[in-house]
Amino acid sequence: MHSPTSNHWKKKLPVKKNRRLFLLLFALLVAAFIGxxxxxNAPISPGEAWAALxxxxxxxxxxxxxxxxxxxxxxxxxxxxxxLSLSGLLMQTLFRNPLAGPDVLGVSAGAGLGVxxxxxxxxxxxxxxxxxxxxxAQITAAIAGAAAVMVLILAVSARIxxxxxxxxxGMIFGYVASALVTILQSFADPDSLKVFVTWTxxxxxxxxxxxxxxxxxxxxxxxVLASFMQKSLNSLLLGENYAMSTGQHIKQIRLFIxxxxxxxxxxxxxxxxxxxxxxxxxxxxxxxxxxxVNHKTILQATLLLGSILMxxxxxxxxxxxxxxxxxxxxxxxxxxxPMIVWIVLKRKKL
Amino acid sequence: MLLIKNKRLLLSIACTLFxxxxxxxxxxxxxxxxxxxxxxxxxxxRYAKGFQIDHFNGYRKVTLHNPWNNNEPYAVYxxxxxxxxxxxxxxxxxxxxxxxxxxxxxxxxSFLSLLGEEDVITGVTDGFRIYHPGILHKLETEEVADLGxxxxxxxxxxxxxxxxxxxxxxxxxxxxxxxxxxQAGFPIIYSLEWMENxxxxxxxxxxxxxxxxxxxxxxxxxxxxxxxxxxxxxxKVKDVSSPRSxxxxxxxxxxxxxxxxxxxxxxxxxxxxxxYRYKNNxxxxxxxxxxxxxxxxxxxxxxxxxxxxxxxxELAEKDAKYLLLQAxxxxxxxxxxxxxxxxxxxDYFESAIANPxxxxxxxxxxxxxxxxxxxxxxYIKPLEEKAAREKK
Numbered sequence: 001m002h003s004p005t006s007n008h009w010k011k012k013l014p015v016k017k018n019r020r021l022f023l024l025l026f027a028l029l030v031a032a033f034i035g036x037x038x039x040x041n042a043p044i045s046p047g048e049a050w051a052a053l054x055x056x057x058x059x060x061x062x063x064x065x066x067x068x069x070x071x072x073x074x075x076x077x078x079x080x081x082x083x084l085s086l087s088g089l090l091m092q093t094l095f096r097n098p099l100a101g102p103d104v105l106g107v108s109a110g111a112g113l114g115v116x117x118x119x120x121x122x123x124x125x126x127x128x129x130x131x132x133x134x135x136x137a138q139i140t141a142a143i144a145g146a147a148a149v150m151v152l153i154l155a156v157s158a159r160i161x162x163x164x165x166x167x168x169x170g171m172i173f174g175y176v177a178s179a180l181v182t183i184l185q186s187f188a189d190p191d192s193l194k195v196f197v198t199w200t201x202x203x204x205x206x207x208x209x210x211x212x213x214x215x216x217x218x219x220x221x222x223x224v225l226a227s228f229m230q231k232s233l234n235s236l237l238l239g240e241n242y243a244m245s246t247g248q249h250i251k252q253i254r255l256f257i258x259x260x261x262x263x264x265x266x267x268x269x270x271x272x273x274x275x276x277x278x279x280x281x282x283x284x285x286x287x288x289x290x291x292x293v294n295h296k297t298i299l300q301a302t303l304l305l306g307s308i309l310m311x312x313x314x315x316x317x318x319x320x321x322x323x324x325x326x327x328x329x330x331x332x333x334x335x336x337x338p339m340i341v342w343i344v345l346k347r348k349k350l
Numbered sequence: 351m352l353l354i355k356n357k358r359l360l361l362s363i364a365c366t367l368f369x370x371x372x373x374x375x376x377x378x379x380x381x382x383x384x385x386x387x388x389x390x391x392x393x394x395x396r397y398a399k400g401f402q403i404d405h406f407n408g409y410r411k412v413t414l415h416n417p418w419n420n421n422e423p424y425a426v427y428x429x430x431x432x433x434x435x436x437x438x439x440x441x442x443x444x445x446x447x448x449x450x451x452x453x454x455x456x457x458x459x460s461f462l463s464l465l466g467e468e469d470v471i472t473g474v475t476d477g478f479r480i481y482h483p484g485i486l487h488k489l490e491t492e493e494v495a496d497l498g499x500x501x502x503x504x505x506x507x508x509x510x511x512x513x514x515x516x517x518x519x520x521x522x523x524x525x526x527x528x529x530x531x532x533q534a535g536f537p538i539i540y541s542l543e544w545m546e547n548x549x550x551x552x553x554x555x556x557x558x559x560x561x562x563x564x565x566x567x568x569x570x571x572x573x574x575x576x577x578x579x580x581x582x583x584x585x586k587v588k589d590v591s592s593p594r595s596x597x598x599x600x601x602x603x604x605x606x607x608x609x610x611x612x613x614x615x616x617x618x619x620x621x622x623x624x625x626y627r628y629k630n631n632x633x634x635x636x637x638x639x640x641x642x643x644x645x646x647x648x649x650x651x652x653x654x655x656x657x658x659x660x661x662x663x664e665l666a667e668k669d670a671k672y673l674l675l676q677a678x679x680x681x682x683x684x685x686x687x688x689x690x691x692x693x694x695x696x697d698y699f700e701s702a703i704a705n706p707x708x709x710x711x712x713x714x715x716x717x718x719x720x721x722x723x724x725x726x727x728x729y730i731k732p733l734e735e736k737a738a739r740e741k742k
Binding site: 127 | 501506507510519522525526533
């Protein structure tokens with residue numbers, strides 16, 4: 001990340017160049033989206049996939065796979081990729097820490113704790129209550145866990161002046177939540193344990209059409225709210241004192257950023273399981289790509305790049321090695337890391 | 351720039367979003383049908399507690415009870431042969447006999463083989479961990495597809511196989527896989543036999559699955575044979591003068607999981623006249639103990655079943671504390687590795703469910719060999735002295 005004193009964001013690159021880059025990214029996004037729709041384990045030709053998408057392939061199963069499995073999965077990839085990357089960007093700017101990511105507030109760990117509790121309690125007296133929640137049980141548990149940590153963080157943020165302290169406390173909450181998960185795991189029977197471990201693999205395929213509106217509305221709300229904050233985010237880059245001198249209400253901005261980040265991270269984690277790496281790396285990638293730290297550009301670039309990376313990772317996870325789909329949480333890091341290392345080596349810095 | 355002037359407002363956004371989510375949950379649990387008419391006859395299992403089959407005019411109703419909640423069934427199936435049959439509302443409706451199935455749980459391979467319905471299997475999970483030679487062969491010739499991990503099988507491949515039903519393990523919570531299949535209109539036959547805590551109860555589930563192939567009579571006679579052999583052996587072993595004591599399970603990363611007193615293995619030990627220290631424990635699953643507790647509570651046990659090692663040398667190498675157990679000193683330790691494949695397939699996890707008599711025979715042969723002089727172990731195997739690599 002560029003040092004806060006570097007006035008990169010003040011430099012204006014030729015608008016045309018940026019426009020070209022955005023067009024290129026948008027084209028890549030469309031290509032990755034279509035590529036994702038055409039990739040899968042079922043033998044479906046692009047022609048059949050196209051027909052299923054825009055009409056009728058003549059085979060109900062192909063229609064089902066394309067329309068009700070691959071399409072919501074690709075949309076989820078776009079939502080998850082952009083949301084996690086945006087959350088990472090917000091955290092890096094707020095804490096002025098290049099290693100910050102969506103998980104620093106402990107929200108993902110809170111979601112994990114919620115799911116771990118559900119998995120363990122599902123075979124106890126709490127079963128009727130959990131069963132009544134039907135297919136939303138896991139998501140509700142994850143959101144409840146994430147929200148609990150978020151409320152804690154907000155309560156702390158309202159009292160503490162220093163952002164770094166919040167960062168440390170967030171990580172402490174995260175560690176406590178992870179420790180509780182470990183305790184729960186040690187009590188769990190092997191089947192419940194496997195159900196939980198499977199959740200931690202991350203999955204883009206679990207979001208069905210009936211769940212999509214909720215995920216979409218939570219994330220879009222977050223993105224829209226964040227887009228109103230570009231100016232505040234830019235002033236934060238120069239330090240909180242500078243931001244205050246420009247008349248910004250630091251405490252409120254901070255609470256606002258934390259809320260947005262926690263909501264979108266919590267929502268995505270609840271629906272897809274934890275997905276690492278993307279949130280930390282994409283903001284750096286965006287800054288490198290557009291040679292700026294101005295949030296006016298970076299925010300949109302982060303959304304686009306995050307979506308492209310997640311779609312690409314989903315395509316990679318479908319590569320049929322043993323008839324198994326690779327866990328998306330692993331693919332993002334294993335596949336994404338060499339890509340980033342290559343860029344770093346090429347440019348000799350992020 | 352949007353500035354929120356009141357942090358209460360900020361918190362209320364968070365809370366609203368949370369409650370919106372809460373409000374979005376929908377009660378989508380399986381519907382249960384309401385039968386107006388009375389069944390013509392009913393199959394009430396003799397040992398199993400998890401299912402019931404009712405015969406009506408033109409159709410049968412298979413009810414899977416919910417092990418976690420007595421008030422509502424886990425699933426209800428209406429099985430019919432003629433399309434013209436009118437069926438009650440709700441439940442999962444299936445035309446029998448089924449002709450294609452994907453099977454995500456190993457325990458049904460044996461049931462289907464015994465019923466002569468092995469050929470209906472078109473997809474399985476964890477192919478490399480399968481022992482069943484017939485299915486392994488079909489995996490090689492690609493007549494049967496490997497759908498991957500049983501906890502999240504490949505959805506696209508499952509759908510592409512177009513099975514008439516999917517046998518999948520039931521858990522206390524709805525998983526994404528089942529959810530997707532149900533939404534795509536594929537019926538799931540839930541495997542719940544693993545919740546039964548006695549060998550005969552688990553084996554009796556062959557009668558449940560047989561209903562989906564119109565082979566209930568055949569299943570009844572198969573199960574009657576299993577039951578007879580099991581009870582005969584149980585009778586035979588009843589009069590042993592001094593019951594031997596037993597330890598079970600193994601140390602897994604610091605925790606030794608021993609069977610609870612109400613578990614499947616505890617029942618098996620009781621039926622084999624083996625004295626199990628946790629016989630009065632109330633757990634249905636397993637109990638995690640540390641190695642110290644195992645040494646103090648089971649140090650004097652005569653036999654140890656379910657050891658994970660293949661040889662005493664391997665045991666000593668893993669942890670010298672194992673050598674303090676009397677069962678190890680007396681060389682009376684057995685693993686479940688008698689029928690395994692190089693890639694990890696183990697028949698103990700497949701056919702043992704349908705052969706509880708052989709499972710019982712194994713224990714009796716190990717502890718009271720004089721009672722079964724001509725029997726050779728099926729699933730269990732005594733540990734060898736040296737590790738396989740040392741013998742070469």
